[in-house]
Amino acid sequence: MNQKQIAGERAVEFIEDGMVVGLGTGSTVYFSLLALGERVKAGLQIQGIPTSEATTKLAKQLQIPLTDFAAQPVLDITIDGADAVLPDLSLIKGGGGALLREKLVASASKKMIVVADESKQVATFDHAVIPIEVVPFAWETTAERIRQLGGRTHLRCQGEQVFVTDNHNFILDTTFAEVGDVAALQQSLKLLTGVVETGLFPNLADMVIIGTTDGVHILS
Numbered sequence: 001m002n003q004k005q006i007a008g009e010r011a012v013e014f015i016e017d018g019m020v021v022g023l024g025t026g027s028t029v030y031f032s033l034l035a036l037g038e039r040v041k042a043g044l045q046i047q048g049i050p051t052s053e054a055t056t057k058l059a060k061q062l063q064i065p066l067t068d069f070a071a072q073p074v075l076d077i078t079i080d081g082a083d084a085v086l087p088d089l090s091l092i093k094g095g096g097g098a099l100l101r102e103k104l105v106a107s108a109s110k111k112m113i114v115v116a117d118e119s120k121q122v123a124t125f126d127h128a129v130i131p132i133e134v135v136p137f138a139w140e141t142t143a144e145r146i147r148q149l150g151g152r153t154h155l156r157c158q159g160e161q162v163f164v165t166d167n168h169n170f171i172l173d174t175t176f177a178e179v180g181d182v183a184a185l186q187q188s189l190k191l192l193t194g195v196v197e198t199g200l201f202p203n204l205a206d207m208v209i210i211g212t213t214d215g216v217h218i219l220s
């Protein structure tokens with residue numbers, strides 16, 4: 001079994017009857033959704049809130065019941081992936097471009113469980129790609145403001161086209177030679193006009209389930 005699959009499936013064991021569940025995005029959470037679909041088929045009663053259009057589509061295919069923030073403003077648990085995980089459980093997310101909804105869902109959840117393979121464990125975010133969602137209007141100016149904070153920005157494209165998020169924004173994939181305090185960098189970036197959200201997730205994950213060749217390794 002691959003590392004993403006064992007991590008993704010293990011997280012679903014934490015879901016209980018009656019819970020409102022945040023459904024993350026990506027190739028690791030894919031396995032969580034498959035396992036959750038099986039449990040729903042077997043009688044588990046939950047309501048899911050997806051973090052992307054892609055996850056909405058898959059959840060519907062798997063017949064996982066869905067709800068929304070208007071009906072359920074507080075979630076019991078969220079399962080999501082990550083692009084990088086520090087030992088203090090700070091995350092970088094947004095490789096799939098879903099970071100804004102992912103942060104909205106995670107921050108409204110009582111518990112966030114992250115699922116990842118071993119390659120996602122890192123010692124530092126220095127030089128790591130941090131996706132930053134920006135409004136398309138004047139994105140070049142926003143990029144310049146990020147560069148003034150020391151970032152190297154790269155507008156995300158998909159083939160010849162600029163990548164557009166589910167919220168109709170652009171992504172600036174950005175690296176910093178020295179990230180330093182993750183929460184402080186997050187704050188500085190959020191203060192820039194034009195920045196909608198960043199892929200830095202300090203203080204949100206409660207547990208990280210890492211799939212390894214020898215089974216799962218749980219950090220909490």
Ligand SMILES: O=C(CO)[C@H](O)[C@H](O)COP(=O)(O)O
Nearest residue numbers: 026027028081094095096098
């Ligand atoms: O943040 C994300 C999407 O915006 C994903 O959770 C992250 O990119 C990890 O993806 P994968 O499990 O495919 O490696």
